[in-house]
Amino acid sequence: MAKKATFVVVMIAALCGWLGVGTSAASPPAVMGGGSGLILGNEALCTLTAIGHDGGGRLVGLTAGHCGEPGYEIVPERRQDVGVVGHMVGKSRELDYAVIEFDPAKVTPVNRxxxxxxxxxxxxxxxxxxxxxxxxxxxxxxxxxxxxxxxxxxxxxxxxxxxxxxxxxxxxxxxxxxxxxxxxxxxxxxxxxxxxxxxxxxxxxxxxxxxxxxxxx
Missing domain, CATH: 2.40.10.10 (Trypsin-like serine proteases)
Structure with a gap:
């Protein structure tokens, strides 16, 4: 994995965008699936890889790990009126993926x-x-x-x-x-x-x- 980390630092341009945003009061649930835009930690722009359930029945999703840190709030980029719909709960720096736990009351998961x-x-x-x-x-x-x-x-x-x-x-x-x-x-x-x-x-x-x-x- 050390070889991979060096290669990433030297040759790769990471693909998260950055901006500052605000959130507002709750609205009807946001439709989200693989390909939906995400705002993480009130500043990073990335994309949801997939949404589904884990073995414990929780509504979870995946995205790139370099998009944020555990604890970051998640806001749908196209439905900012919904406000915070989940949080990043874990990540792998070596494999560059992160896990998001969503609030099922605020998200309607789809596969398309x-x-x-x-x-x-x-x-x-x-x-x-x-x-x-x-x-x-x-x-x-x-x-x-x-x-x-x-x-x-x-x-x-x-x-x-x-x-x-x-x-x-x-x-x-x-x-x-x-x-x-x-x-x-x-x-x-x-x-x-x-x-x-x-x-x-x-x-x-x-x-x-x-x-x-x-x-x-």
Whole structure:
């Protein structure tokens, strides 16, 4: 993992955006799913990877770990009128993913945002598969898969991503295979780099607690 951390620091542009926002009084529940925009800690902009339930029946979601820290409040980017709908409750710095626990009274979970639908989770994509993502900033983009070029449980693709797309679900058809974490070099020109979803789920299950046993809606 040390090799991976060095590579990330030297070569990768992280993909969360930043801004200051306010929240307001409660409103009807926000519809949220993989591809929904998130405001974390009143300043970071990222994207929800998937939403579902863990083994304890809690409503939880995933996003990129560099988007915030445990305790950060979560506000839907497109439904800021709803206010805080959950909190980041844990993260992995090594695998760059985070777990969000949502308030089920404030969120209506769905498996489709835009043209991306998630019906299952699966093994990583490989060349010459084509995968797609739904992100806060660049919406729906697709690209060829290059594979796990560094043998680090991360898959490189040619999808267009920019800041704010961190956490976006990467799908092969309707199967969730990864999350967007970064790009190399220049946005939408250099390859996208993302963590494989099977590795994330295995890590969640190994550590237990909130998020363990996660299954998407």
């Amino acid at each position: 945002i835009g043209p991306v639908t998630i019906t299952s989770v699966g093994s990583p994509a490989s060349f010459p598969d084509v995968v797609c993502k739904q992100g806060l900033r660049t919406g729906n983009t697709c690209g060829v898969v290059w594979g796990d070029l560094m043998r680090t449980n991360e898959t490189w693709t040619q999808m267009c991503v920019i800041q704010g797309d961190s956490g976006s679900p990467v799908v092969r058809g309707t199967t969730l295979v990864g999350m967007v974490n970064a790009y190399l070099g220049v946005a939408c020109i250099g390859p996208e780099l993302g963590t494989d979803i099977d590795v994330i789920l295995a890590d969640l299950n190994a550590h237990g607690g909130v998020g363990a046993g996660f299954r998407p809606i």
